Amino acid sequence: MTDKTRDDDSSNNDEPPESGLVHGVDEEVIEGNRRLFHGWMWLLMALLAGGYSAFHLFSLNVYPLETWSFRIIHIAGALTLGFVMYSATSFSEDGPVERRWLNYLGGVLLLPAAYALVQTGFMWQAFAEGARRIEPAVETWHYGVPLMVATGGAIVLSWLARERRGRVTLPDITLIVCAIAVATYLLIVLNTQLRMSTGTSFAPVGLSWAAIAGSALILELTRRVTGMALVTIALIFFAYVFVGPYLPGFLGYPGLGLVRFFSQVYTDAGILGPTTAVSSTYIILFIIFAAFLQASRVGEYFVNFAFATAGRARGGPAKVAIFASGLMGMINGTSAGNVVSTGSLTIPLMKKVGYSKQSSGAIEAAASTGGQIMPPIMGAGAFIMAEITGIPYTDIAVAAIIPAILYFAAVYFMVDFEAGQLGMRGMREDELPSLVRMVRQVYLFIPIIILIAALFMGYSVIRAGTLAIAASVVVSWLSAHRMGPLAIGRALRLGGEMSIQIIAVCAAAGIIVGVISLTGVGARFSSLLLELAGVSQLLALIFAMAISIMLGMGMPTTAAYAVAASVVAPGLVRLGIDPLTAHFFVFYFAVVSAITPPVALASYAAAGISGANAMETSVASFRIGIAAFVVPFMFFYSSALLMDAPWLRVAQAGVTAVVGVYLLAAAVQGWFWGRNARWFTRLVLLAAALAMIKGGLATDALGVLLIAAAFVLQRMLPGAPRPAPAP
Structure with missing residues (x-):
């Protein structure tokens, strides 16, 4: 499902063409299994997606619904949209294979699905x-068996279908009816006194049937939009529920019955828990905000602004990628998705000025991944952290400032040093947008400024996000892309469509979180960390780092953090680590799993654009983002880097840490003071970097002495030979 194209439905541009002006950033990216509709089907889909976004804005701001009901409708709407938009398989260029028996079977399976849905109406009447x-x-x-037959059969049939890109098959229509039947039953039963019986022997058996079918639907949609990685992990956790009692050591637990487990997994202990709480409020709100920015072409302005300001520097396109991808990645919340949107523009330009295919893809992957740790939005990670920890969102955003600066500073230094080694040039004036024109349009940053100001003035996240959405409409009237009713409708449609992937991921992560909480495996993992800490606290931290990265491999950032926060963070807190530090530690490593070999989603997406080997690109992006693997240990040993200290101490820690990542980049890249460094100079630079990163007067003084030694060595001895550029 990595085959992606762009939809040109937004390609019209009222502005006169200008040399060097970048276009196309805000066009929709179309996945290989994404259906494309025309005529009345397109209109119906637009109404469904736009209505889905409008429903959330109305419920969040005007007429709040009961919490569980709101989350159930939130997931059911995403399932409905998802099964309409995404096919179970990628579309073949050879055209569909006619399999009439599939349609006949799909029509047959529609009958039990409809029967189960009708039965929910009778149940509602009975309760009334x-x-x-x-x-x-x-x-x-009359409910469970027909629902399970329809759900399981339709999922299997959908895998066998080969269809036309603009047509929804009968198996997928059956899945939509099943999703509605699940949601309707849950809305009826969980709004009665039976809600209190979940997790007990008195729980209605229909609740388990609905949860099994609902979980299967969520996992199937997750497979369609993100691939098998998260689905495989969820299935392993499902298996653990029933296999765990037979496992030895700390993995064993007393066991849960089928009815008891599934009667709880579709409640706030699992699927309707923290991950869906965040996706149904903060995440979808900021996805809609991103859609409004996209509809008003603000994304293009971000990229053009980055080109105008950084394009003239040596290796200019790579530095543009850092700034543009950081801005866009902060908003859109997915590393791989951001690589596809901005990388299709920056990667070819990086190759043009002399970066290798591997480096071009690696730089884009590292920069897009860094957007997930950039405040104030942090790709929705900050909101999940706030939900899980109870720490105010503004405290989390402030704490993220210095670590984000360190990450992007390190990537910038790595890029700049490689440009120096290879003798690269910047982009010519005629290749760049006009800086004067970009400065004149700086008002397009107003929606983000309003968002930040509102948050720090004490407005709720929902109110601040809604104000930012309104501001994006108002600001568009100052540009050539004025948003009228049709453009607002398009933005709502985009918001609904863009939200499907992240909602499916959060719901699937909720299954895993539910298993962890209901089986108690997280607490046993915490005990293991405590035992390791008894030997060495650093060893416990390295183990926690490894688990966070492994849990995040192949998963989108949001799901990676949600799972790691349930397994690893409680153990770190039990070690006596401050909850904010513990969760930031886990969050950073869950994020950088996107550029960590062997499974690095962002790097693989970049390799697809650059034409490089995927594994080589992931190794290169790991090297470029190496500071991200050091930064969490930095703020563990120095809380000043998370703004948890007097301002003078914060400033000292920040400055020495920036110097430290500069030296680390020089040591890794082998470039210092304008020329290549020999191996022994690089070792001195590495020692100086570690001393400065550690913090403290003694280590800072040692770092200064080592810097002086490296400078003397670099000036007195001839430089190392210039490396040959990679193909």
């Missing part, structure tokens, strides 16, 4: 007439 519960036999044979 005063019934306290439904007979178990009715729930099983």
Whole structure:
């Protein structure tokens, strides 16, 4: 599902063409299994997606719904949109294979799905007439069995289908009906006194049937939009529920019955828990905000602004990638998706000025990944952290400032040193947008400024996000891309469509979080960390780092952090680490799993654009983003880097840390003081970097002495031979 193209439905541009002006950043990226509709189907899909966005804005700001009901509708709407938009398989260039028997079977399976849905209507009527519960036999044979047959059969049939790109198949229509049947049952039952029976032997059996079918639907949609990695991990955790009692050591637990487990997994202990709480409020709100920015072409302005300001420097396109991808990645919340949107412009330009295919893709992957740790939005990670820890969002955003500066400073130094080694030039004046024109349009930053100001003035995240959305409409009237009713409708449609992937991911992560909390495996993992800490605290931290990266490999950032926060962070807190530090530690490593070999989603996406080997690109992006693997240890040993100290101490820690990552980049890249450094000079630079990164007067003084020694060595001895450029 990595085959992606761009939709040109937004390609019209009212502005006169200008030399060097970049276009196309805000066009929609179309995945290989994404359906493209025309005519009445396109209109219907637009109404569904736009209505989905409008529903969330209305519920969040005007008429709040009961919490569980809101989250159930949130997931059901995403499933409905997802099964309409995404096929179970990629579309073949050879055209569809006619398989009429699939359509016939799909039509047959639609009957039990519709029957299960009708039965929920009878259940609602029974509760309205005063019934306290439904007979178990009715729930099983008239709801559960038809629902399971339809869900399982339709999923399997959808895998076999080869279809036209603009057509929704009967198996997918069956899955939509099943999703509605699941949601309807849950809305009926969980809004009665039976909610209190979840997790007990008195829980209605229909709740387990609905949870099993709902989990299967969520995992199938997750597979369609992100691939098998997260689905495989979720299935392993599902298996653990029933295999765990037979496992030895700290992995063993007393066990949970089928009904008891599934009657809880679709509640706030699992799927409707923290991950869906965040996706149904903060995440979808900021996705809609990003859609409004995209509809008003602000994304293009971000990239053009980066080109105008950084393009003239040596290796200019790479530095543009750092700034542009950081800005865009902060908003869109997905490293691989950001690589596709901005990398299609920056990677070819990097290759043009002399970067190798591997370096071009690696730089874009590292920069796009860094957007997930850039405040104030942090790709939605800050909101999940706030939900899990209870720490105010503004405290998290402030704490993220210095670590984000360190990450991007390190990537910038790595890029600049490679440009110096290879003798690269910047871009010519006629290749760049006019800086004067970009400065005149700086008002396009106003929505983001309003968002930040509102948050720090004490407005809620929802109110601040809504104000930013309104501001993006108002600001568009100062540009050539004025947003009228049609453009606002398009933005709402984009918001609904863009949200599907992240909602599916959060729901799937909720399954994993539910297993962790219901089986207690997280607490046992915490005990293991405590035992390691008894030997060495540093060893415990390295182990926590490795687990966070492994849990995040192949998963989108949001899901990676949600899972790691449930498994690793509680153990770090039990070690006596401050909750904010512990969660930031886990969050950073979950984020950088996108550029960590062997499974590095952002690097693989960049390799697809650059034409380089995927594994070589992931190794190169790991090297470029090496500071991200050091920064968490830095703020663990120096809380001043998270703004948790007097301002003088914060300033000292920040300055020495920046010097430290500069020296680390010089040591890794082998470039210092204008020329290549020999191996022994690089060792001195590495020692100086570690001393400056550690913090403290003694280590800072040692670092200064080592810097002086490296400078003397570099000036007195001949430089190392210039490396040959890679192909």
